[in-house]
Amino acid sequence: VEISLDAAAGDCPRCRSGLEEISVEETRLRACTKCDGMWIGVKTFETVCADSERQSAVLGFIDSRTQRGTPLTKVNYVPCPDCGELMNRSNFAKASGVIVDLCKQHGVWFDADELPAIIEFIQKGGMELARQRERNELEQERSRLNDLHLMQTIRDGRTGNANLFGENE
Numbered sequence: 001v002e003i004s005l006d007a008a009a010g011d012c013p014r015c016r017s018g019l020e021e022i023s024v025e026e027t028r029l030r031a032c033t034k035c036d037g038m039w040i041g042v043k044t045f046e047t048v049c050a051d052s053e054r055q056s057a058v059l060g061f062i063d064s065r066t067q068r069g070t071p072l073t074k075v076n077y078v079p080c081p082d083c084g085e086l087m088n089r090s091n092f093a094k095a096s097g098v099i100v101d102l103c104k105q106h107g108v109w110f111d112a113d114e115l116p117a118i119i120e121f122i123q124k125g126g127m128e129l130a131r132q133r134e135r136n137e138l139e140q141e142r143s144r145l146n147d148l149h150l151m152q153t154i155r156d157g158r159t160g161n162a163n164l165f166g167e168n169e
Helices: 042-050 052-064 114-123 126-164
Strands: 002-005 019-024 027-032 038-041 088-091 099-103 107-110
Touching: 019 052, 027 042, 027 052, 038 042, 042 052, 042 107, 042 114, 052 114, 099 114, 107 114, 114 126
Parallel strands: none
Antiparallel strands: 002 019, 019 027, 027 038, 038 107, 088 099, 099 107
């Protein structure tokens, strides 16, 4: 693990302390020494999600830290350390139960215990379960739309047939 203090690393969106640049093997991130939150760029986070070796390295780094952030008592939107815009809050993979702060352009903010929870979710097959749930929901919606279309076609057919025989609607 390589750590460097760099003013360009920005400030923690939670406690406003300076972030430190950290390299965990090939993974670069920024961490807060006060609340143990972490900032990871979008592409880097995608790589960590897809690579079990990087997941293990990041988990090892997190476990080696002596501090543990205090649990948040108040939910609030926080600014991106890079652009300063308020980030969106999102349930990772719509199924993990871990709410992360996301700047679509720059990265993802993880409060102290969120990144380990996400990695555990991925390692336990959560991503595949989330994808399957999404496929099922899409299939159900497709079926519902097909049923609506069929019902409308039947209604249109009845109306058309009734008019052919000179009946009033």
